[in-house]
Amino acid sequence: MSDAHWQDFLARVVTPRFPDGLTVSEGMGQWRDRVTSRITHEPSRLVWIVTPDRPGLRQDIDAIRAAYRSEFAQQSVGVLAGSGCAAF
Template sequence: MKSIPVLAVAAVTMTLLLSGCVAPTQKTTPLKCSVGEPMTQTTLYFGLNRPAGPVITATEWQSYVDQQVTPRFKEGLSVFDAKGQWLGKEGKLARENSKALMLIHVPGAASEQNIEALRSQYIQQFAQDSVMRIDMPVCVAF
């Protein structure tokens, strides 16, 4: 049996992962749903470590959700515990407890402004470098 080089597997995996990515200015064909309605799923990843000082507590996180997220997305949201891992600038492996926030919303300027406000507020309030954002079209039925 012939082995597949690791780089080839990584290239194919990356191609599949990025195949759904579209530049914001590019027109896309609307998603056709056999069940449900086309919407957008946005998942934001929030690190819970501060560069200096204590980790962000469960109380601080819940306060952020109550004061910043809920007023902007009253229709609903989901929060998941996550574990982040990446290669730092010095080549050292970094790990961090995180929260994943999943929002299902109608695409548009209002949602976009609210999502970016959440990211900016968290970065500022908790001295973070970034909040990762992933968007994808989905079909939603209740």
């Protein structure tokens, strides 16, 4: 995936759902292919979103994950959700 493709995805799919802000960290991912069982490494991005709970939140996150899986040919896209105390 090119940086331009990622930036386009971020602008079209993620930012409209979370316009108040987010953080993107780059990393290196490792996963086991479900078909071949081979361990594969590839660049990855972690998107950190701090937001209050609201109606439709889960659906917005699921829509982003589905779009990413489809556009970038991924077998899975992880999500970690939790509650905490934050202030800005």
